[in-house]
Amino acid sequence: MSSLERSDVARLAALARIDMTDADLDRLSGQLAVIVDAVAKVAEVAGEDVPATSHPIPMANIHREDEVRPSLSQDDALAAAPEAEDGRFRVPQILGEEA
Amino acid sequence: MSEHTVDWTRATAARMADALAAGEVTSVELVQAHLDRIAAVDGPVHAFLHIDAEGALETARAVDADRAAGKELPRLAGVPIGIKDVLVTKGLPTTAGSRILEGWIPPYDATVTRRVREARMPILGKTNMDEFAMGSSTEHSGYGPTCNPWDLERIPGGSGGGSAAALAAFEAPLTIGSDTGGSIRQPASVTATVGVKPTYGGVSRFGAIALASSLDQLGPCGRTVLDTALLHEVMGGHDEMDATSLNEPVPACVDAALEGAQMDLTGVKIGVVRELSGADGGYQAGVTQRFDESLERLKGMGAEIVEVSCPSFEYALAAYYVILPSEASSNLAKFDSVRFGLRVEKTTVEKTMLATRAEGFGDEVKRRIILGTYALSAGYYDAYYGSAQKVRTLVQRDFDAAFAQCDVLVSPTTPTTPFKIGERIDDPLAMYLNDIATIPANLAGIPGMSLPSGVAPEDGLPTGFQILAPAHEDARLYRIGAALEASLTAEWGGPLSAQAPELEVAE
Amino acid sequence: MTTMTYEQAMEEFDPVFGIEVHVELNTKTKMFCGCANEFGAEPNTQVCPVCLGLPGAMPVTNDKAVESAIRLGLALGCSIRESSRFARKNYFYPDLAKDYQISQYDEPTCYEGSLDVVLDDGTVVTIGIERAHMEEDAGKNTHVGGTGGIQGADYSLVDYNRGGVPLVEIVTKPITGMGARTAEVARAYVATIRDIVRALDISDGRMEQGSVRADVNLSLRPKAVAGESQDDVPFGKRSETKNVNSLRAIERAVHFEAARQASLLLGGQPVVQETRHWHEDTSSTTPGRSKEEAEDYRYFPEPDLLPVEPSREWVEELRSTIPEHPAKMRARLREEWGFSDLEMRDVVAADALILIAATVQAGTTAQAARKWWMGELSRVANDREVALTALPVTPDAIAELQGLIDEGKINDKLARQALEGVLAGEGSPAEVVASRGLEVVSDDSALEKAVDDALAAQPDVLAKIQDGKVQAAGAIVGAVMKATRGQADAGRVREIILQRAGVEG
Numbered sequence A: 001m002s003s004l005e006r007s008d009v010a011r012l013a014a015l016a017r018i019d020m021t022d023a024d025l026d027r028l029s030g031q032l033a034v035i036v037d038a039v040a041k042v043a044e045v046a047g048e049d050v051p052a053t054s055h056p057i058p059m060a061n062i063h064r065e066d067e068v069r070p071s072l073s074q075d076d077a078l079a080a081a082p083e084a085e086d087g088r089f090r091v092p093q094i095l096g097e098e099a
Numbered sequence B: 001m002s003e004h005t006v007d008w009t010r011a012t013a014a015r016m017a018d019a020l021a022a023g024e025v026t027s028v029e030l031v032q033a034h035l036d037r038i039a040a041v042d043g044p045v046h047a048f049l050h051i052d053a054e055g056a057l058e059t060a061r062a063v064d065a066d067r068a069a070g071k072e073l074p075r076l077a078g079v080p081i082g083i084k085d086v087l088v089t090k091g092l093p094t095t096a097g098s099r100i101l102e103g104w105i106p107p108y109d110a111t112v113t114r115r116v117r118e119a120r121m122p123i124l125g126k127t128n129m130d131e132f133a134m135g136s137s138t139e140h141s142g143y144g145p146t147c148n149p150w151d152l153e154r155i156p157g158g159s160g161g162g163s164a165a166a167l168a169a170f171e172a173p174l175t176i177g178s179d180t181g182g183s184i185r186q187p188a189s190v191t192a193t194v195g196v197k198p199t200y201g202g203v204s205r206f207g208a209i210a211l212a213s214s215l216d217q218l219g220p221c222g223r224t225v226l227d228t229a230l231l232h233e234v235m236g237g238h239d240e241m242d243a244t245s246l247n248e249p250v251p252a253c254v255d256a257a258l259e260g261a262q263m264d265l266t267g268v269k270i271g272v273v274r275e276l277s278g279a280d281g282g283y284q285a286g287v288t289q290r291f292d293e294s295l296e297r298l299k300g301m302g303a304e305i306v307e308v309s310c311p312s313f314e315y316a317l318a319a320y321y322v323i324l325p326s327e328a329s330s331n332l333a334k335f336d337s338v339r340f341g342l343r344v345e346k347t348t349v350e351k352t353m354l355a356t357r358a359e360g361f362g363d364e365v366k367r368r369i370i371l372g373t374y375a376l377s378a379g380y381y382d383a384y385y386g387s388a389q390k391v392r393t394l395v396q397r398d399f400d401a402a403f404a405q406c407d408v409l410v411s412p413t414t415p416t417t418p419f420k421i422g423e424r425i426d427d428p429l430a431m432y433l434n435d436i437a438t439i440p441a442n443l444a445g446i447p448g449m450s451l452p453s454g455v456a457p458e459d460g461l462p463t464g465f466q467i468l469a470p471a472h473e474d475a476r477l478y479r480i481g482a483a484l485e486a487s488l489t490a491e492w493g494g495p496l497s498a499q500a501p502e503l504e505v506a507e
Numbered sequence C: 001m002t003t004m005t006y007e008q009a010m011e012e013f014d015p016v017f018g019i020e021v022h023v024e025l026n027t028k029t030k031m032f033c034g035c036a037n038e039f040g041a042e043p044n045t046q047v048c049p050v051c052l053g054l055p056g057a058m059p060v061t062n063d064k065a066v067e068s069a070i071r072l073g074l075a076l077g078c079s080i081r082e083s084s085r086f087a088r089k090n091y092f093y094p095d096l097a098k099d100y101q102i103s104q105y106d107e108p109t110c111y112e113g114s115l116d117v118v119l120d121d122g123t124v125v126t127i128g129i130e131r132a133h134m135e136e137d138a139g140k141n142t143h144v145g146g147t148g149g150i151q152g153a154d155y156s157l158v159d160y161n162r163g164g165v166p167l168v169e170i171v172t173k174p175i176t177g178m179g180a181r182t183a184e185v186a187r188a189y190v191a192t193i194r195d196i197v198r199a200l201d202i203s204d205g206r207m208e209q210g211s212v213r214a215d216v217n218l219s220l221r222p223k224a225v226a227g228e229s230q231d232d233v234p235f236g237k238r239s240e241t242k243n244v245n246s247l248r249a250i251e252r253a254v255h256f257e258a259a260r261q262a263s264l265l266l267g268g269q270p271v272v273q274e275t276r277h278w279h280e281d282t283s284s285t286t287p288g289r290s291k292e293e294a295e296d297y298r299y300f301p302e303p304d305l306l307p308v309e310p311s312r313e314w315v316e317e318l319r320s321t322i323p324e325h326p327a328k329m330r331a332r333l334r335e336e337w338g339f340s341d342l343e344m345r346d347v348v349a350a351d352a353l354i355l356i357a358a359t360v361q362a363g364t365t366a367q368a369a370r371k372w373w374m375g376e377l378s379r380v381a382n383d384r385e386v387a388l389t390a391l392p393v394t395p396d397a398i399a400e401l402q403g404l405i406d407e408g409k410i411n412d413k414l415a416r417q418a419l420e421g422v423l424a425g426e427g428s429p430a431e432v433v434a435s436r437g438l439e440v441v442s443d444d445s446a447l448e449k450a451v452d453d454a455l456a457a458q459p460d461v462l463a464k465i466q467d468g469k470v471q472a473a474g475a476i477v478g479a480v481m482k483a484t485r486g487q488a489d490a491g492r493v494r495e496i497i498l499q500r501a502g503v504e505g
């Protein structure tokens, strides 16, 4: 498996919404490449016949009754908002000027 | 000895509970003693991120009043506790060690927080941790590292270094931790305290800020096995707010600890995992020595020791460092500057998210988010996440085979005693190796405990003994752990924590 | 660039389309938390740590939503997976609280079904269903500044009340071979889904409120040349038109996209694979995000939730609750009831089909049931500005009312008065008839006296009847009815008059 390139890290950082300066990319890509190479060994033993485990304790069908529980008040919901207006969370424009 | 010379911070939680019940001491006195101790030593130790002196005293006063009025109270009512900052606490700042959550006051309580409140335990404050529990040293806290009370230049383990150091520094008799790959057991090991990761689902995760949802488990931390058992029973039990919560009674941890303290292990089969025993090298001599001595003690109490092999453990670390970052990359997406937490305002919402997360997250969090984003991305899922889930199956099969031959498995908790702060900070892989012995339990969902086995002769620093049990059999940990603890403390003349060097006390 | 019409496009190209329909379920609570699932509350008042995506919160699946999804899957002829899972679809957007959507990916609960769609001329088209899976809705962004749209807005405001509302997404297989009927089929398919979710009572099915929303995928490919099978011609690049929210708009969106793509292709330009936004005002689409720069959603199994493993017994129990296919039921009932096409269309449009069926079931003739529901009751509903189904009267009561007429206990006029009482909550029709004293007078001695009085008052009429002008009896009948305040049986009154006049009826 090929190692992680600097350009891959830049693309992944954008996908994960983390701004990265050139210095960040320099610092992190080298470390990440080493880690990626180290963890790639998981593919070595994962044969076709081995089922995947996503929950450590096998259980199923844990559902709740369709019964209303109290919601937060609007004040509590908005209390930690960086910015709020008219009972809503305010965010900067979703599309940039270039759109 | 007059009452004024009793240092209640050195007592066990069980002793405090008895003393409260007997009217020997009040909860306010206990809380005040711990607040004083925190004021005296937490500057250099930095186990706490937030102290709630007023809230703790208020709970203590209410408990004292109810006790005076003859009301029936839970066993640990009035015994103070520290809560890892990973748990949300209504009205108390909760950051998970991250700058991105600085100043956030949750509008709700985690289920475990609620249970602690219902147990009437005064909450002293929130303990320090690696940012979002990513780390084994607490050096990755956004608010500065916690130091090991045994040697302030060394790490207290992580991610729950704050919860472990608070116990070792006698700032709290009980604390809560969370264990995703060893974050309760590894800090316990390097601070000479006790920590238990319960069976996955044994304690509700509702309100615990998620790192890796399929691995995370909250658990109790104490200075003795019995104290830890008492807290385990407060925390555990089914919760309908967590779909992965086990719908079964809380294991009888306290009874098991009391039984173990009788030091009779006749008929108990204990398995030594060859792959975790240091037989292949890489373990510090003193760690191996104390582990072997502990095995002898267990044998001396009637246990039979067998060797078992878990060949897939070789792949456990790699699987863990695929699954954890993958789940974490998704769990940490919500820190997007919209509803809570930090915002670095830019012209568009996308740029704002990019800048906020760049500023709010530390390097280790960024590394793992990138790694997880990669492992889940199109074209790589099968090779990484898919394969890691299969390794998980293999690890479970290894445990199943091993537990067919014995009741519990044992190993040293960590390969070394605590290293110096800064020593491994730039070498993530070396840092990840700290968790080599603790990770398999998280992959398989089984319970595990670490308790002190002594200090390494070469450096005088604590070593830890790990016990693992089959899923749902948490009580076995307490029985075996209490037996070993009883045997060791009989020789030491008291708990190992008492041997920690005295900390300099601030005026 | 040449501008094509839909018809021209269909002559030149072979269309391939697919539809994704999102159905908002009418559960009491949201998909993964206990917040109320209600439309129109004050912003951010139906939110909690779970649906606000606060740190630490965890989802727990709504049992009723699972039941509704399985019933819908069964109604679409789907297989129900023995073990299905939720998955996280990861992407950043301000209305998506956790910045991932809990959905289903490679193991949807319902898969591989088919649905017959009946077109207006009775043609039946079978649509292949790929899957029907559960997921949660996102919140709602409001854009401030500019023209109120997302483009050019100064900033946006987010309300999470809708966030976490349960959805079932139904995805068709590619639909081919419909040619010029593509738009009609697309519309009929969505209409059928809407009718089914209403019949199942799992959604209010109101497209105008967004509780049924459609995304329409369309591509064009060249028509097969002689000797070539159309199936061997590869699909063209497709557009996905999002949020087409009325039946008329579905048809129009297909028209617009087919014409747009055909114009591009004939002009030698490529069709870009992209999502497009539907604009109701101009009946046109504009480009959204192109698929080339599409998000990598990084699906993985939702670790906070466990597999959904419905027992086979439960699935069979649910299967027994699945109503008949709406179009087929309509065809069957039209036949059984002998309604004309027009009558049937009016009944369906008035939402009276189920009511009439239930009234017939209770023992009334179809025409009588139709007369009540489409006549008097429609008038009352209209006056009260409520739906027919919301009137405080049951099909059983209507059947009882009609029964009283058929037995001759009351006549039509009295029946309307009785209905008034029923609607006023005075009780069953029989109770109202009793309490208001509406029963027809059938006691002969009372009627004879009334007839004698009327004949005595109008001796000239009696003479006319005896002269053989039997129709003159109508005046006496009228007088008797007036005297008995309408409670006489007019037929019996007439008989008595003729008897008294010594004339055979």
Ligand SMILES: [Zn+2]
Pocket (backbone or CB within 6 Å): C030, C033, C034, C035, C046, C047, C048, C049, C050, C051, C052, C164
């Ligand atoms: Zn909610």
